Amino acid sequence: MVKNTSFGGDGRLVLDLLVADLAVDLPTAIRLQRLVDTLRVHFGCGAVALLQLEGEYLKPLATAGLVRDALGRRFSMAQHPRLATILARRDITCFHHDSALPDPYDGLLDELEGASLPVHDCMGISLWVDGQPWGVLTLDALAVGTFDARAQQRLQTLLPLVEATVRLARLEGELRTLRLHHGGGGASMAEDAEVLGQSEGIARLLHELQVVADTDLPVLLLGETGVGKELFAHRLHALSRRRAKPLVHVNCAALPESLAESELFGHVRGAFSGAVGDRPGRFEAAEGGTLFLDEVGELSLAVQAKLLRTLQNGEIQRLGADRPRRVDVRVIAATNRSLREHVRDGSFRADLYHRLSVYPLPIPPLRERGHDVLLLAGRFLELNRARLGLRSLRLSAEAEEALRRYHWPGNVRELEHVISRAALKAVSRGASRADIVTLGPELLDLEETAPVPVTPSSSPLPVVAAAAAPAGTLRDQVAAFERQAIRAALDVHGGNWAQAARALGLDASNLHKLARRLQLKA
Structure with missing residues (x-):
């Protein structure tokens, strides 16, 4: 347990530290992390978490004393009545050791704090910014009575500084967005939460996405199966000036060759047997917005030629029609193949490749993303905890190490399946829904190294x-x-x-x- 030895009883030093941080330029993540670290030491508690409200969920932005995967979790207020209660009140809310409401952090305190033990004392307060509820600050401890009346008074005194820190972090984020969008009404900080990751590769990718999103350049997303190409396509569209218009997704690998041209460009009545009426294609459905061509390398050469003409001239021609139609559509393509190799062997047009890859964006595989695997695991752990009605679902230290060591040939999609399968195994083997369920490496079914197919x-x-x-x-x-x-x-x-x-x-x-x-x- 962290002891409150660094501060005087009146807490003047913590006030000085928080005020000093407000006066310096810090990255948002570091500013919020310093806030929770300082509060954890000051209150001598096991864990502190700062969570932002997003719809019906609370998203951790900074934690101290919780397991690493906690940042990847999303806490549904319908599933976590303690958090809902804290958010609904403006005063300090305390839950003592005999509270009947389940604690969202049971089993999630860091190993040094007794990870598999339930939380015994909890204190929290709602945070408001510009007259609107922003989120909550929670403090948890294993020792009964940690948050007495004096501790509650200290938190109430610090509340204005905590809210000022949150407000400053939000304003800094909005200024960065405005600089990138040159005043074009960019995306909010909340959109950063779509993609979980803190690795250098993901940070670089997110920056590039933000830069290219507000242009109309075609983008080619490159990456292995399961890295989340569709997610990044959605993010590109959401950050673009076309975000109010449709995003139309086409899985080129699922299009029969005989129907691909009609699906993309439409057809007129009588164009082929069964064409009983005019039908617009996916390009027309995406008018003014974005067309996402997933697995674009699967298109036939004939369809590639028509796609090239559309990219060059901004025109489509319905199958069987006499005249072309103008369309205003941005194209995002994705592939898990090397299109350059397909250009060399003649199965993909070189001119179309160069049109699509005006701005290629490689998406890093999961094995190159370091500790991001634990953030993503946290998201899937919370989803499965809620789905299975468990009190708490966590990873053992050995399981965390196994996830970091694995090669992940199936990337994020494989990780999702691994966590879901392990949670089901734990329940099928007799784990009680009322207990803190810990997943060990034996439940993950991971090989020491990925096999070479x-x-x-x-x-x-x-x-x-x-x-x-x-x-x-x-x-x-x-x-x-x-x-x-x-x-x-x-x-x-x-x-x-x-x-x-x-x-x-x-x-x-x-x-x-x-x-x-x-x-x-x-």
Whole structure:
């Protein structure tokens, strides 16, 4: 338990610290984190959390003393009556150890604070900004009686500074958005919550999305299966000047070749057997807005030619029609393939590739996002806790390490399935819904390393001898093994990088990047 040894009894030092932070320029995340860290030390409690109201949910923006995945959770007020009660009142709200209402943080206090133990004392207050409810501040402790009348009075005294910090953070976020949009009425801070992640790769991607969103340039989203390309397409549209108009999603892989042209461009009556009337296509449905072409590499060459004409001239021609129609549509395309390789083998038009990839945006795979895997796991843990009616659902320290270590060939989609499956297993094996349910690594069903798939058309890769492990650090040994595996795949497939990538279960562009990092190619 953190002891209140750094501050005098009147709390003047904490006041000075909070006021000093208001006077300096700090990134929003750091400003809010310093706030909760300072309050946790001052009140000598186990955990402090700052949560922002978004619709019917409360979203943690900064926490101190809670498990890492807490930032990824979204707390439904319908599911968490304590939080709803705090938000509904303007005064300090306390829940003592004998309260019948479940605590949203049961089992979520950090390991150093006794992670699997229930919370015994809770204090919170609603936060208001510009006359509107903004969210809540909560403080939790394992020791009964931590939040006595004196502690409640201190929190009431600090409330104006807490709300001033929140208001300043919001204003700073709005100013950054206005600078990026040049006064064009940009998106709110809340839209940043659509994409969970704090890794450098995600931060860089979000910045690029914000910059390109307000242009009409075509964007090509590149990434492996399961990285969330559709989510990023929705974010691009939401940040654009077209956000009030439709976003139309087309899964090109699900379009039968015989119907793809009609689906995209429409048809007139009598254009083909069964065409009993005129029908607009997806381009016309997206008029003024955005058309998202998912798995664009699956389109036939004939449809690619018509798509190219639309991108060049802003015109479509319904199947069977005599005259073209003007359309005003922004195109966002996505693929998990290397379109450059398809251009080389003739299955994708080079001119269309260059039209679509005016602004290519690679989405990092989950294995390159560090601790983001735990934030995402927190989101899926809370969803499954609510779905299964559990009091609390958390990961053991060993399970967290297993998630960080896994290769994630299926990316975020695979993580969602892993958490859902593990939660169901725990319940099926007798876990009580009234207990704090902890998921161990044995329930996650993860291999130590992701298997290397072999395509049916390729020969098995030769086994890399492991009798003499390379000397050096673990990083050096892993790099040496990766070099051997890539060389072996290239040998089997006659130096064809695309076939080698498929045999290794990688996207060709990612294999090229890896090879350059390993100094296997210039």
